[in-house]
Amino acid sequence: MLKKTLAALALGTALLSAGQAMAADYTIDKEGQHAFINFKISHLGYSFIYGTFKDWTGTFSFDAAKPEDSKINIDVKTASVFTNHAERDKHISSKDFLDVATYPDAKFVSTKITNVGKNADGKTTADVIGDLTLHGVTKPVTVKTTFLGEGKDPWGGYRAGFEGTTSIKRSDFGKMMDLGPQSDTMDLDIVFEGVKAK
Template sequence: MLKKTLAALAIGSALLSAGQAMAADYVVDKEGQHAFVDFKISHLGYSYITGTFKDIDGKFSFDAAKPEDSKIEFNVNTASVFTNHAERDKHIASADFLNVSKFGKATFVSTSVKSTGKNTADVTGDLTLLGVTKPVVVKATFLGEGKDPWGGYRAGFEGTTTIKRSDFGKQKDLGPTSDAVELYVTFEGVKAK
C-alpha cells in the first residue's frame, strides 16, 4: 500500500511539474533587433509623423495552450527615438515631449491576458511614461513559434494600442488631433536556455 501511495505521489509530482513546465521564458531578440516599437501621431491635423525607438528590450513567459498565463515586461530607451529628422528627434527628446534627460526609460508590465480569439488576446498592463503609470490594453496577435536556423527556439507577436499624451503629464500642445498616439509593437523572443 505504501509503495502504491509513493508511486502515485511520484507520478502526480511528475505530471504537475510537466504541466508547470509548459510555459517557457523568452528574451526579446534585441541582439538581432527583431523587435520594434513604432508610433504615429497627427501633425497639426495636416499629416502624420511616424517614428520608432531603436533601443528596446524585454522578456516574456508564454504557453500557446494557456495564453492567459502569459506575462511580459518591455523597456524602451526613450532617447533612442528616431523620426528620420535629427532636429525633430532632438525636440521630441526635450522637456517639451519625452524629457529623456529626466525620464530615460518607458516600461510596460502586463497585469492580465484575456484571449479574444484564435491567436489573439487583450493584454492589459501598466505603461510608465514620463514618470506616470497608467493602465493600457494592447490588442495582441500571436504570430507563431518554432525552431530557428541557429539552434534556438522563437515565438513572435504583434500588438497595437492608442494612448493619449495628456494622460502622461503636461506636454507641448500641438492641437487636439495630436493628443492620440498610435503604437505598433512587434517582436520575437528567443527561448531562454
C-alpha cells in the same frame, strides 16, 4: 501499504505536473533587429509623423497551450526616439515632450491576458493588459496582440513572434506641449521575435 501510498503520491504529482502548462522564457531579439516599436501621431491635423524607438529590450514567458498565463516586460530608452529628422528628435527628447534627461526609460509590464481567441487566419489573438510608465506617470493600457508563430531558427535556437497595436493619449502621461486635441493620440505598432532561453 506505505510503498503503495508513496507510489500513489508520486503518480499524482507526476500527473499534476503533466497537466500544468510549462511556459517558456524568451528574450526579445533586439540584438538581431527583429523587434520594432513604431508610432504614428497627427501633426496639427494636417498630416502624420511616423517614428520609432531604436533602443529597447524585453523578455516574455509564453506557452501556446495557455496564452492567458503569458507575461511580458519591456524597457524603452526614450532618448532613442527617431523620426528621421534630427532637430525634431531633439525637440521630442526635450522637456517639451519626453524629457529624456529626467525620464530615460519607459516601461510596460503586463498584468493580465484576456479575450483569448482566433482571427480569420486562425492565429491566436488576445488583449494584453499592463501598466505603461511614461514621462513619470503609470497608466493601464491594453495591447491588441496576435501570436504570429513559433519554431526553430537556422541558428539552433527557438523563436516565437508577436505583433500588437495600442493607442495612448499624451495628455494621460504628464504635462507635455499641447499641440491641440488632434495631436493628443499616439498609435503604437509593436512587432517582435523572442529567442527561447536555453
